[in-house]
Amino acid sequence: MTAGKDADRLAFLGQLAAGLAHEIRTPLSTLQANLQLLQEDWEEGKTEKERASVQRIKLLLKETSRLEEIVNDFLRFAGMHKLNRIPHDLNRVIAEVLDFVGPEAQQKKVRILKSFGEMPKVPVDVNLFKQALLNLVMNAIQAMPNGGELIVRTQKWREYAQVDVADTGSGMTSETQAKIFDVYFSTKKTGTGLGLPTARRIVHEHDGTVGLTSEPGKGSCFTIRIPIGGEAKQGPAISL
Numbered sequence: 001m002t003a004g005k006d007a008d009r010l011a012f013l014g015q016l017a018a019g020l021a022h023e024i025r026t027p028l029s030t031l032q033a034n035l036q037l038l039q040e041d042w043e044e045g046k047t048e049k050e051r052a053s054v055q056r057i058k059l060l061l062k063e064t065s066r067l068e069e070i071v072n073d074f075l076r077f078a079g080m081h082k083l084n085r086i087p088h089d090l091n092r093v094i095a096e097v098l099d100f101v102g103p104e105a106q107q108k109k110v111r112i113l114k115s116f117g118e119m120p121k122v123p124v125d126v127n128l129f130k131q132a133l134l135n136l137v138m139n140a141i142q143a144m145p146n147g148g149e150l151i152v153r154t155q156k157w158r159e160y161a162q163v164d165v166a167d168t169g170s171g172m173t174s175e176t177q178a179k180i181f182d183v184y185f186s187t188k189k190t191g192t193g194l195g196l197p198t199a200r201r202i203v204h205e206h207d208g209t210v211g212l213t214s215e216p217g218k219g220s221c222f223t224i225r226i227p228i229g230g231e232a233k234q235g236p237a238i239s240l
Contacts, residue, residue, distance in 0.1 A: 024071055028067055028068055029068075032064045032065070035057055038057050039057045042057065083125045086124070087121035088121055088122060089121055090124070091154055093124075093130060093133075094152060095116075097134055097137060098137070105141055105150060108144070111149045111150070112152070115151070115153040116153075117154050117156065119155070119156045122226055124206060128202045128205070131198070131199075131202060132200075132202040133163070133165070133199075135198055136222050136224075139195060140169070140220070143169030143170065143220065144167055144168060148168035150165075152166075153166070157225060159227060159228055159229055160208070160225040160226060160227055161226050161227075162223060162225050163224040163226075165221065165222045165223075166220065167219045167221075169220065170216065171214045172187075172220055173216055176214075181196050182197070206226050207226070207227055208224060209224075210223070211223040
């Protein structure tokens with residue numbers, strides 16, 4: 001199969017998968033709405049059977065919320081990305097993401113430490129870059145269930161802007177590191193296994209790389225490198 005035909009086939013599969021996910025969302029939303037109404041109707045249940053029914057409804061709502069999360073993550077992963085790369089102050093963009101996750105980090109007793117180096121403006125699609133960074137930051141926070149430190153560093157490395165996202169969590173074995181970017185692989189019971197693959201895909205679309213260093217008991221560090229040079233550009237739509 002030629003490269004052109006292979007790209008067309010992958011684009012078609014991406015559109016097909018995204019369309020299927022959109023079709024799932026409609027009945028899922030209807031199901032959630034009706035379960036919420038049932039919960040309101042039965043909330044004041046007096047008999048043991050009524051109280052048991054409320055608990056079943058709550059369980060179903062929890063599972064539909066998980067399904068919605070899976071579908072949304074899949075749509076982000078399989079979506080058609082048309083890059084709009086404009087020079088941005090990456091330190092400011094990163095600070096905005098860290099401000100956004102601040103309340104959750106505080107709730108989970110995670111201290112955020114920042115070390116921003118001087119860098120020229122970097123051409124990125126700011127919304128997609130924020131999504132990639134958010135996925136890495138949330139992964140780091142979730143790796144510290146008992147609290148810890150999230151360290152985010154930036155610096156110019158050769159002709160690249162480098163962003164390090166490190167945590168003081170439990171770290172990973174070499175076996176886990178080998179699979180961490182695989183689609184649907186997750187070490188969390190409630191994880192969808194799409195957050196890290198989506199982050200890597202977005203960085204790759206920016207002609208960048210994502211590296212990982214980790215050691216059991218000593219935490220992990222993801223390193224993003226995105227080229228500083230090049231014209232700001234409207235990139236092609238990229239799919240699966």
